[in-house]
Amino acid sequence: MKKLMLGNEAIARGAYEAGVKVATAYPGTPSTEITECIAAYDEIFSEWSPNEKVALEVAIGASVAGGRAICSMKHVGLNVAADPLFTVSYTGVNGGLVICVADDPGMHSSQNEQDSRHYAKAAKVPMLEPSDSQECKDFIIKALELSEEFDTPFIIRLTTRISHSQSLVELGDRVEIPLKPYQKDIGKYVMMPAMARKRHTVVEERMKKLSSYADKTELNRIEWGSNTDIGVITSGICYQYSKEAFGDVSYLKLGMVYPLPEKLISEFASKVKTLYVIEELDPFIEEFLKQKGISCTGKEKLPLVGEYSASLIRRQVLGINENTDALQENIPVRPPVLCPGCPHRAVFYALRKNKLTVTGDIGCYTLGSMSPLESMDTCVCMGASIGVAHGMEKAMGKESGKKRVAVIGDSTFIHSGITGLIDIVYNKGTSTVVILDNSITGMTGHQPNPATGYTIKGEKTRQVDLVKLCNAIGIDRVRVCDPFKLDEFDKIVKEEIAADEPSVIIAQRPCALLKTVKYTGKVRVDKSRCKYCKACMRLGCPAIVDTGDGIHINEDLCVGCDLCLEVCKFNAFEKVGGSNG
């Protein structure tokens, strides 16, 4: 039976069919649906881990125990998991272990555009790259088998267009793989200098074997076209773009991108007249060819940044310009915005009003940096808001902290904010941290996390008590409040930034998109009261519109959250058709 599946869904299906026992992940676009889909299979234990490092460690444990395991993350998540990655390369596996990493060329939903293939080379871990959903399923099954055969973890590299494109997949049945026996083996699993030195030699031997395997595996294939003058070496989604751009030429389609098949590449290169390497982001394959003295055309014609497309290849490589008829029209951009009813809006409104410097973090709330809220000064990586605030204080002096807060979501705080907060206490900082507790991991599409009290399967579990947690690490000033009570929230912010000790404000209000949130009614403008002062426009609510002749509410967008009622000094907003109690 064939089914239309997302690449991520096909990865999940492959894990299911290959008898995977344990699946772990921290959500991150574009990788999230892998583990969400796995959670639907009761044969596999799945979890949202607090962060990618823990996720990989749990998967390593499952593998050591003899079960097949898969761990998924977005590209920047692999930075977090890099520490275990580099050493699990040395220990090798017992049950098959696969790490799925999803890169985001074009940065649809990411803070950088890193190319994860470098990790395969740096950590000496083999990497496969599928080019459609069927290959996603096939490659994960193959990678688990090869992982056991070569005693190494495997990485599957995805990109946004593979993860989030649907194509047809032939479904198979699950094969139950019994646990492999666990045997204590400190030479293999305890990595300290004496053992690790021996294991490094094993790793180098393994890379040689994998290199010769790369030359003969069906994962890499030559497709001779009727045109053998032009040859294209490519992999992943670029294979699909190349097929559309070049048509019936010859291809070396790489399914295994590390280690690369030297003999196969040489053979292919020797039989074509012009050789192109088509790969998004860095010249990973191209540099290998050049190092081996094989001349080819790649990045001299194609960009290092952004996504590729068939037309980009036609234009840059083949010099074919397609005529399109763009309308000569100034079309306003439509950037993403905080949703109507978003609890974060109130927080940023208050912070902006107090003219604070705000060190920010990763989540929906990063949108608080956009106009008109413009209430964020920095955003680096998961958890960075807290360390950055502390560093600014140490550079600028204690007084500067009275004009600064760090802002971090509940899930991000659990991911890697806690350690930063411990640092503030330990090293005598006085920063104020606002935890935006919206009871969910919002940006990636509503995953539960340890602060929500629910597991990936929606089962109840012990909930992290954020207040007790902050108290336990030495924060005595912890305030819990509802940011929609603007005056109270404003007062608390003023008090906490003024304090000469570290403090945490937990701004609690659930994401407006949660099913449990039931705002009722709509808001209307009472024109007789509206002074057209535009104070409400500073909220950046998509439902409040300035039409040039007054303020209007877009009733199709208004969810009736009532935040604007709090902001208007003239009571010009009135609630109709319901009350939020």
Place this chain on the structure above:
Amino acid sequence: MGNVSILIAGVGGQGTLLTSRVLGAAAVKAGYDVKVSEVHGMAQRGGSVVTYVKIGENVSSPVIEKGEADILLCFEKLEALRWLEYAKKDCTVIINDQRIDPMPVIIGKEKYPDDIISKIKSARQNVYIIDALKIAKELGNIKVLNIVMVGFLAKKTDIQKETWYEAIRENVKPKFTELNLKAFDAGYKMAECYNS
């Protein structure tokens, strides 16, 4: 039906993702090769959202590029204008007659363009303007405006009505099935009696 590229443009939250899934499912049921490309994450938060559905004998790239779309299904007028250059000359352009101001317009930094519909009609021949939002409101849930749009589009394809029903049933939650089927019928009927 030869190769058909459908570009779906809208504003995050309007249900473009479900639309592309229903279109994809219906085409698979009708026996075609299909690729659907979606957008998740940050762009979904009220931003400009586009998804692609490519149907044919053998589809390679999941992405639709400028001048390639056979059908443009637009959930909002400004988005229709934004993505118009992706439409072929003889593209069928279906537009939900709704205006949603983007943030730069809301805060007065930019102006929402005038006469969008006439501009689009002067650039393309086959343009259909429908008020899917109104129908969705009449059905009691503005969220089904996407399936009203699907119903209108369905009439322009040779895929059987029953196939569309199946695709909808498989992609919406059971308690919303009836409502969505009604929305589909309303859109389909509108296409039958549409006259510009």
